[in-house]
Amino acid sequence: MSTQDALSWLKDHEDESIERLMQWLSIPSIGTDPSYDEHTRAAGQWACEHLRQSGFSVELRETGTPEDPGHPIVMAHCDGSDDYTGPHVLFYGHYDVQPVDPIDLWESDPFLPVRKPAEGAMGERIVARGACDDKGQVMMFLEAMRAVFETSGMPGGGVKFTIMLEGEEESGSVNLENFVRDHRDELAKTDVCVISDTGMLGRGRPAITYGVRGLAYTELTLIGPDQDLHSGLWGGKVPNPINELTKILAQLWDADRRVTIPGFYEGVRELSAEERKAWSDLNVDEAAALRGIGLPPEAGVGEAGFTFTEREWARPTADINGIVGGYTGPGAKTVIPSKASAKVSFRLVDDQDSEKIAKSFFAWLEERTPAGCKWKFEDHGGGAPATCATDSAPLRAAAKAIEVGCGIAPAMIKSGGSIPVAGLLKETLGLETVFMGFGLEDDRVHSPNEKFELDCFRMGAKSHVALVEQLRHIESSVNA
Numbered sequence: 001m002s003t004q005d006a007l008s009w010l011k012d013h014e015d016e017s018i019e020r021l022m023q024w025l026s027i028p029s030i031g032t033d034p035s036y037d038e039h040t041r042a043a044g045q046w047a048c049e050h051l052r053q054s055g056f057s058v059e060l061r062e063t064g065t066p067e068d069p070g071h072p073i074v075m076a077h078c079d080g081s082d083d084y085t086g087p088h089v090l091f092y093g094h095y096d097v098q099p100v101d102p103i104d105l106w107e108s109d110p111f112l113p114v115r116k117p118a119e120g121a122m123g124e125r126i127v128a129r130g131a132c133d134d135k136g137q138v139m140m141f142l143e144a145m146r147a148v149f150e151t152s153g154m155p156g157g158g159v160k161f162t163i164m165l166e167g168e169e170e171s172g173s174v175n176l177e178n179f180v181r182d183h184r185d186e187l188a189k190t191d192v193c194v195i196s197d198t199g200m201l202g203r204g205r206p207a208i209t210y211g212v213r214g215l216a217y218t219e220l221t222l223i224g225p226d227q228d229l230h231s232g233l234w235g236g237k238v239p240n241p242i243n244e245l246t247k248i249l250a251q252l253w254d255a256d257r258r259v260t261i262p263g264f265y266e267g268v269r270e271l272s273a274e275e276r277k278a279w280s281d282l283n284v285d286e287a288a289a290l291r292g293i294g295l296p297p298e299a300g301v302g303e304a305g306f307t308f309t310e311r312e313w314a315r316p317t318a319d320i321n322g323i324v325g326g327y328t329g330p331g332a333k334t335v336i337p338s339k340a341s342a343k344v345s346f347r348l349v350d351d352q353d354s355e356k357i358a359k360s361f362f363a364w365l366e367e368r369t370p371a372g373c374k375w376k377f378e379d380h381g382g383g384a385p386a387t388c389a390t391d392s393a394p395l396r397a398a399a400k401a402i403e404v405g406c407g408i409a410p411a412m413i414k415s416g417g418s419i420p421v422a423g424l425l426k427e428t429l430g431l432e433t434v435f436m437g438f439g440l441e442d443d444r445v446h447s448p449n450e451k452f453e454l455d456c457f458r459m460g461a462k463s464h465v466a467l468v469e470q471l472r473h474i475e476s477s478v479n480a
C-alpha cells in the first residue's frame with residue numbers, strides 16, 4: 001500500500017469524489033421525520049454500495065423491533081492484510097441529517113447540493129443539508145477507502161476495519177444502545193473507534209478532539225385551568241401557566257450563572273492547571289467568534305470563573321431550547337392559556353449522568369409546582385459525555401496522519417457538542433475514541449445554508465489515507 005499513490009489518486013479523481021458526495025447529499029435522509037423514512041434508508045443503502053465498491057463486505061442491519069423499527073445501521077468489514085499488526089479500527093459516522101427548517105432562509109434547495117466558488121473568508125464549498133454534518137465528513141473517509149483500494153487492491157489498504165454508520169444520531173441514537181449490546185461480540189473485537197464528526201480549531205488549523213459533552217434532553221408542560229380564559233376576567237386571580245413556567249425556569253441559574261438544581265455539579269471533574277494553560281495557549285479568538293454570529297465582545301457571558309473555551313469544553317450548562325403556550329398568531333388575543341410547555345436541555349461533562357440529571361430536574365420542578373397546577377414530564381434521553389485518552393498509539397497515529405495530510409500538526413481540543421456513541425462504546429466495551437474532524441465554526445451545521453469547504457474535504461480525505469499507513473506501523477493490536 002503506497003500512501004503517495006493513494007494521495008495522487010485522490011487528487012486525480014477529486015471531481016468524481018465531489019460528484020459522489022453531491023449525489024449522497026441529494027438524498028433527504030431526515031432521520032427525525034418519519035415521512036422521510038424511505039429516503040433515510042436509501043441514504044444508508046447508498047453508503048453500502050459505495051463501501052462494496054471499495055472491497056468491503058457490507059450489510060444493512062435493522063434496528064428497533066418489528067413493531068417499532070428504527071433506521072438501519074450500515075455495518076461493513078474488511079479483514080486486513082496478513083501482515084497487519086495494528087489495531088482493529090471501528091469507524092463510526094452517521095448518514096442521517098437534521099431537518100431543514102426554517103426553509104425560507106435557505107439560499108438554495110437543501111437537497112440540491114451546489115458547489116459555490118470562494119467568497120471572502122469562505123473557500124470553495126458545497127452547500128446542502130448534511131454537507132458537513134455528517135455526510136461530507138463520512139465521505140472524506142469513504143473516498144479515502146476508495147483511493148487505497150483502487151491503488152493497492154486491498155480493502156481498507158490492508159487495515160482491519162469495521163465500519164458502523166448510523167441513521168439516528170440526530171434523533172438521539174435511540175436504538176444504538178440495544179444495537180451495540182446485540183452486536184457486542186462483533187464490536188468487542190475492535191480496539192479503537194475513529195469518528196469524523198467534529199470541527200477544527202479554525203481555517204487551516206486541524207485538530208483532534210479528545211472529548212465531547214453529554215446531553216440530557218427534557219420536555220415539560222405546566223397545566224393550569226382546564227380551558228383557555230379571558231385575561232380581563234381571570235388575569236391576576238388564577239395561575240397563568242406561562243407566567244408561572246417562565247418564573248420557575250428563570251430560577252435555573254444563579255447570579256454567577258451556575259445551575260441551581262441541587263447535586264447538578266456532583267461528579268464534575270475539576271480543570272487542571274495544565275489543561276487550562278494548554279487551552280489558553282490555543283489563542284481562541286473570542287471576539288472574532290462572537291463577531292461571526294453578529295454579537296459584540298461584551299456578549300460573551302457564562303459561568304463565572306471560566307473562560308470562553310472552558311465554558312464550552314469543561315463545564316455543564318442548561319438551556320431552554322423551545323418554549324410554547326398561549327396565543328402566538330397574528331395580532332392580539334387577550335388570553336390566559338390553559339398550559340405552557342418548554343424543552344430544556346443540559347450539556348454534561350464527566351462524570352455527570354444524563355438520567356440522574358433529568359430526574360433531579362423534574363424533582364426540582366415538582367418542588368416549585370404553583371398551587372393548583374400540575375406537570376407533565378417527558379425525558380427525551382441524551383447521551384453520556386466522553387473524554388478520551390490522549391496518549392494512545394491510535395491517537396498518535398491519527399495525529400501523525402493529520403500532519404501528513406494537512407502539512408501541520410493537529411491541535412488538541414475538546415468540543416461542547418455531543419456524539420452519544422463515544423460514551424456508549426466506552427461504557428459498554430471500554431473503547432476509546434479518536435475524533436478526527438474537519439468542520440469549521442461557520443459551517444452552519446443544523447442551520448440553513450449548511451456548507452462544507454472543499455479545502456476541509458481535501459484535508460480530511462488525505463488525512464484518512466495517511467491514517468491507513470500510520471495504523472499499519474503500529475506493531476501490536478493492543479490498544480495502548
Ligand code: BES
Nearest residue numbers: 133169170171172197198199415417418
Ligand atoms: N456532529 C454533531 C456534534 C458535534 C458538532 C460535535 C460539532 C463536535 C463539533 C452531532 O451530529 C450532533 O449534532 N449531536 C447532537 C447530539 C444529539 C442529537 C443527541 C448535539 O450535539 O446536539
Ligand code: MN
Nearest residue numbers: 094133134197
Ligand atoms: Mn454529526
Ligand code: MN
Nearest residue numbers: 098133170446
Ligand atoms: Mn448534528
